[in-house]
Amino acid sequence: MTTTKPRARDTGLPFLGQTGPNNAITDVPGVLVGYETLCSHADPTLRTSDMHVQTGVTAILPRGFAKEPRPVLAGQFTLNGNGEMTGSHWIRDGGYFVGPVMLTNTHSVGAVHEGATRWIVEHYAEAWENNHLWAMPVVAETYDGVLNDINGFHVRPEHALKAIAAADTGSVSEGNIGGGAGMICYEYKGGTGTSSRRIEIDGENYTMGALVQANHGLRPWLTVLGTPVGATMTEDRLPDFEAERGSIICVLATNIPLSSSQLERLSRRASIGISRSGSPGGNNSGDIFMSFSTANELELPQLSGPWRSVKQLNDELLDPVYLAAVQAIEEAVLNAMFAAEDTPTTRPSGKICKAIDHAQLLGAMQSEGVYDPKAKSVVIED
Numbered sequence: 235m236t237t238t239k240p241r242a243r244d245t246g247l248p249f250l251g252q253t254g255p256n257n258a259i260t261d262v263p264g265v266l267v268g269y270e271t272l273c274s275h276a277d278p279t280l281r282t283s284d285m286h287v288q289t290g291v292t293a294i295l296p297r298g299f300a301k302e303p304r305p306v307l308a309g310q311f312t313l314n315g316n317g318e319m320t321g322s323h324w325i326r327d328g329g330y331f332v333g334p335v336m337l338t339n340t341h342s343v344g345a346v347h348e349g350a351t352r353w354i355v356e357h358y359a360e361a362w363e364n365n366h367l368w369a370m371p372v373v374a375e376t377y378d379g380v381l382n383d384i385n386g387f388h389v390r391p392e393h394a395l396k397a398i399a400a401a402d403t404g405s406v407s408e409g410n411i412g413g414g415a416g417m418i419c420y421e422y423k424g425g426t427g428t429s430s431r432r433i434e435i436d437g438e439n440y441t442m443g444a445l446v447q448a449n450h451g452l453r454p455w456l457t458v459l460g461t462p463v464g465a466t467m468t469e470d471r472l473p474d475f476e477a478e479r480g481s482i483i484c485v486l487a488t489n490i491p492l493s494s495s496q497l498e499r500l501s502r503r504a505s506i507g508i509s510r511s512g513s514p515g516g517n518n519s520g521d522i523f524m525s526f527s528t529a530n531e532l533e534l535p536q537l538s539g540p541w542r543s544v545k546q547l548n549d550e551l552l553d554p555v556y557l558a559a560v561q562a563i564e565e566a567v568l569n570a571m572f573a574a575e576d577t578p579t580t581r582p583s584g585k586i587c588k589a590i591d592h593a594q595l596l597g598a599m600q601s602e603g604v605y606d607p608k609a610k611s612v613v614i615e616d
Contacts, residue, residue, distance in 0.1 A: 241408070242568040245592055247459060251561040254430040257569075258406040259294065259443030261430040262487045264528050266295040267445065268401030269412030269426075270393045275578070285383035285580045291346055292337040292412035292426060293397040294445060294485055296526055303358040303367075303534055305330040307544070308526040309497030313505045317481045317520015318343055319374040325524065329494025332358075332534065333371045334398055335524070337413035337426075337447045337483055339378045342389035347373045349394025367536060374522060376449035376481040378416030380472070381577050381587055406445070409573030409589075417449035418480060419571050420456040420464060420512070421472045422590040424448040427570025431558035435490065435551060442555065443487045444507070444562035448570040449480040450519050455512035458568065461605075463598040464512060470588040472579070478516025482508055482567075484523040486559050491529035493546040500525040503556045507563025525559075 243249050243257065254261025274280040274287035281287055296306045310325040320343065321331055333354040338346045350371035355362050362369075378384055397412065406428045408414075414425030430443040453471050456464025484504040492500065504523035505515065515521045530544050547555070571590045579585040599605035 239573055240592065242565060242572045245596060249561065249565050251431040251558060254432055254441050254443070256405045257430055258428040259430060259445040259485070259487050260403045260406055262441045262443040262489050262528060264296070264298050265443065265487050266298045266401035266403055267406050268293045268397045268399065269407065270397040270400065271411050271415050272388055272393065273415060280388065282386060283383060285386065286381065286578055287386065287388050288382040288416040288577060289339050289342070289378055289384070289389055290412045290415040291389060291393050291397040292414065292447065293394070293401050294335040295398065295401045296335070296487065296528055303332050303361050304531050305332045305534060306526040306528060307492065307494050307497060307530055308524060309494055309499065309501045310524045311498060311501035311504070313521035313523070314515045314517070314519050316518050317375060317522050319372060319483070319522045319524065320347055321370045321372040322524070324370055326498070331370065331372055333369065335485055336371060336373045336394060338373065338375055338389055339382065339384055339413065339416065340375045341384050341387060343373050343375050345387070345390050346394040347371060349391035350398070352391060353395055353398050365536060367534070372524065374483040376417055376447050376483060376520065377479070378449070380418060380579055380581055382416035383580055408569050410575050410577060414447045414570065417447060418472070418587055419448040419567065420451040421453040421475055422571050423574035423577050423587045425570050425574050427566040427568070427573070429562040429565035429569060431562050433490065433554055433558050435547065440490045441488060442558035442562055444559065444566045445485045446563060446566045446570060447483040448567050450478065450482040450508070450521065451480065451511070451513045452478060457510065457512035458595065458599065461599050461602050463595060466598050467594060472585065472587060473582060478519045481520035484508065484563055486525040487528065489528050490547060490555060491545040492527045493544060496546060496549070496552065497525040497527060500556065500559055503559045504563055507560045508567060510560070510564040511567045
């Protein structure tokens with residue numbers, strides 16, 4: 235599902251930092267994103283019960299469809315571990331991964347893992363046929379059982395393959411799409427969101443991109459550019475949301491040459507990015523983050539010689555890199571919410587998970603004295 239709604243920045247909210255041309259993770263050269271969305275509201279044949287199907291798969295290809303299996307250096311961090319990201323143990327120990335990053339719902343990790351594994355083995359057929367290699371794709375999840383028949387196991391391996399096949403560069407659809415199709419954020423419809431920032435280092439331009447699957451937060455926590463708007467935007471709250479029950483996956487991509495250790499530290503900063511919209515990281519939330527760099531195109535360790543040389547940024551220059559990640563994630567979360575569409579609930583049935591009302595949000599910020607509708611800017615007090 236694509237949307238014609240304005241993105242968060244388009245409403246005049248003054249996010250800091252310079253974006254790439256698409257303000258998306260695909261601004262990082264070589265990175266592609268694809269989706270497969272299953273929605274029984276659009277296709278009633280998907281329903282096999284009296285429950286709605288509202289789910290899907292998101293695929294991120296760090297090196298696109300390159301035929302050589304080149305690993306990407308990576309780092310991983312978990313703020314709260316009530317969730318899953320396959321391959322994360324090896325990212326922490328080995329410092330790299332090969333193949334796509336996949337996002338889906340909690341009960342579909344196995345099916346998506348099978349599809350992604352099949353793609354790796356088939357796409358890199360020569361390397362896998364001629365060597366003893368293993369495939370360990372990264373598959374992360376958040377729970378969509380309020381809006382989707384999650385126990386119906388509607389996502390199959392072929393849907394993961396379709397998401398990968400659809401991966402492309404350029405602008406990225408947001409909201410009710412792919413793995414984010416059935417997600418809820420601060421009790422509004424959430425889902426997929428993305429953003430990017432440009433960084434100049436030593437006279438060269440680089441990009442930091444973020445993609446989130448936003449399914450976290452309680453309404454009273456919601457904060458936009460430092461303004462606690464959720465406490466006053468109390469209409470259309472969902473029933474039984476007294477405690478956090480969602481999750482958020484953050485994927486950071488960059489073409490800055492960074493080591494695995496630096497990428498692990500970068501992943502930690504996603505915690506700050508999500509906290510800017512109000513989340514403290516609830517007990518029942520899987521707040522799981524990863525970062526990768528497309529620089530340093532190395533051969534697979536199993537197929538290379540005894541020595542490996544990696545270029546990396548001086549640690550003393552990491553502060554603007556961290557800031558870019560925090561800014562991109564903050565904006566990506568709001569982009570997910572701004573693009574989303576109203577969606578009927580499945581459990582309990584008969585309710586509507588409302589998309590955030592842009593005008594109401596800006597009105598709430600104006601009433602707090604921090605938004606000037608004429609200037610379309612947030613007022614900063616000295």
